């Protein structure tokens with residue numbers, strides 16, 4: 001029997017596989033496909049304080065082995081989430097993580113303050129890639145001071161662990177990672193999507209309604225993996241790796257590199273059971289390679 | 304909603320760019336209603352990455368059919384599949400047409416433009432089984448875009464064809480043909496699927512004639528089951544206008560709820 005449990009310090013996961021925010025709905029969309037309690041955890045769709053409509057379509061465009069999305073973080077807001085969705089999630093025996101968004105620092109804090117009164121949430125994942133409406137759409141994740149500031153504020157407000165989710169659209173990801181750690185983040189998750197566009201050559205205009213979108217899927221894996229490699233060497237807090245994972249072997253690349261857990265994103269759309277298959281493949285790998293515990297695989301990359 | 308990773312192709316037909324695949328998937332077949340769709344995985348590799356949506360063209364107890372036109376890489380690869388190959392499909396998805404008993408003894412119209420005819424064959428059978436008198440309006444650019452003409456006729460459906468180039472039937476748009484014919488009868492309901500400009504024209508016609516109309520809408524879809532928020536259209540719901548996921552609440556919507564001209568940025 002392989003032991004797949006992972007201890008992040010602040011929570012124990014059944015296994016290292018977490019479904020990523022924005023690709024797993026509010027979780028319930030996947031209940032027809034498998035027992036959600038088999039997951040290490042899942043992160044719900046990004047939540048702002050108030051309900052939001054999201055961007056005008058087209059919101060998606062496929063590129064070779066990738067997907068550019070400009071969904072624009074539509075959502076039900078914290079009240080409806082707490083009243084209608086959370087009660088259903090509480091019954092699921094796995095780590096429920098809420099992806100927290102804000103148009104400014106105060107909104108991040110108010111989302112956390114509101115949700116702190118509600119039971120059944122294991123941790124927050126701060127999506128610091130949300131455009132800040134007051135600062136010309138600049139998101140905190142692009143700047144180490146802004147990152148420090150929002151993470152410190154949320155840490156002060158929150159009674160729960162705070163995972164900070166980093167953006168890859170920076171020159172030096174290690175610098176941002178270190179600021180988040182210094183501000184008290186309990187863990188880091190990386191990465192969010194890569195800023196991208198696609199052009200319609202017949203119409204000679206951008207394909208997406210929002211012009212810009214975020215690239216995800218297998219196409220980004222070499223880049224996100226490189227960032228995880230750089231960050232795990234420099235921080236003390238646990239790192240959750242993601243970007244283009246669609247198989248157990250993809251997940252293993254991140255774990256071997258030093259990520260303590262992984263998040264599965266775009267793959268959920270293509271195979272709603274992807275996360276479950278990945279868990280099985282991790283178990284098989286451990287058995288075939290003589291690892292009794294998945295923790296023994298983590299960070300074993302050779303130079 | 305069922306995931307059938309091993310649905311076997313048991314039949315294939317082809318007319319130029321149009322293909323029909325019969326797929327054995329008893330669990331999906333038994334649950335399918337007209338207007339619902341399936342998400343088909345094109346390859347087990349990563350290109351093309353996403354599943355592609357296709358209306359359920361027809362079904363019996365064990366099998367479903369999809370009818371599609373090659374419009375890009377995904378449909379191109381799908382057209383190469385052979386009898387005996389298996390497909391990974393998800394379905395039935397979405398909410399379909401309202402084709403129930405209330406239409407018994409009434410005249411109804413189903414309008415399809417190009418590949419938009421796909422869901423209307425299943426719908427036409429369902430309507431007939433409920434005792435409605437179905438008139439099919441089938442339009443395309445040229446006669447090559449009306450490959451299902453013979454099949455509808457052989458099945459005894461009353462058919463009205465149009466082509467832009469006049470190579471078959473009425474010369475002009477199917478919406479114009481419908482408008483002309485509506486001077487002679489008054490259908491209890493219109494069902495439509497096709498390119499958006501066609502559907503918009505039909506929305507105008509049915510609105511001015513006060514005929515309840517249902518449209519099957521299209522969008523690029525990330526997942527097909529409500530998880531990505533990628534497939535939205537502007538829809539009126541309980542007097543409130545907003546972006547609605549068409550995979551979940553559609554793809555079929557009542558004409559009065561659809562806001563056709565999306566805000567230009």
Ligand SMILES: Cc1cc2nc3c(=O)[nH]c(=O)nc-3n(C[C@H](O)[C@H](O)[C@H](O)COP(=O)(O)OP(=O)(O)OC[C@H]3O[C@@H](n4cnc5c(N)ncnc54)[C@H](O)[C@@H]3O)c2cc1C
Nearest residue numbers: 355356357358371372374375376377378418421521522523
């Ligand atoms: C609910 C629903 C039911 C459908 N039923 C049928 C059907 O029965 N028969 C049929 O032939 N087609 C149907 N379509 C359209 C079909 O899904 C697209 O033609 C197909 O996804 C294109 O894939 P591709 O890889 O060949 O093209 P791509 O290379 O992906 O794209 C080619 C072009 O098609 C557009 N496109 C891509 N995906 C879609 C999409 N999902 N909807 C509309 N346009 C798209 C792209 O923007 C591009 O302009 C349906 C679409 C929806 C949403």
Ligand SMILES: Cc1cc2nc3c(=O)[nH]c(=O)nc-3n(C[C@H](O)[C@H](O)[C@H](O)COP(=O)(O)O)c2cc1C
Nearest residue numbers: 020021022046069127191192216217243244265266
């Ligand atoms: C359609 C879509 C919506 C997303 N929404 C969110 C979101 O709300 N919050 C967030 O932090 N990340 C969001 N992401 C980013 C993913 O969680 C993940 O970081 C990214 O897609 C990379 O992983 P992948 O390549 O496995 O998809 C979204 C991604 C996609 C494709």
Ligand code: FES
Nearest residue numbers: 526527531532550
């Ligand atoms: S296609 Fe994903 S929500 Fe509709």
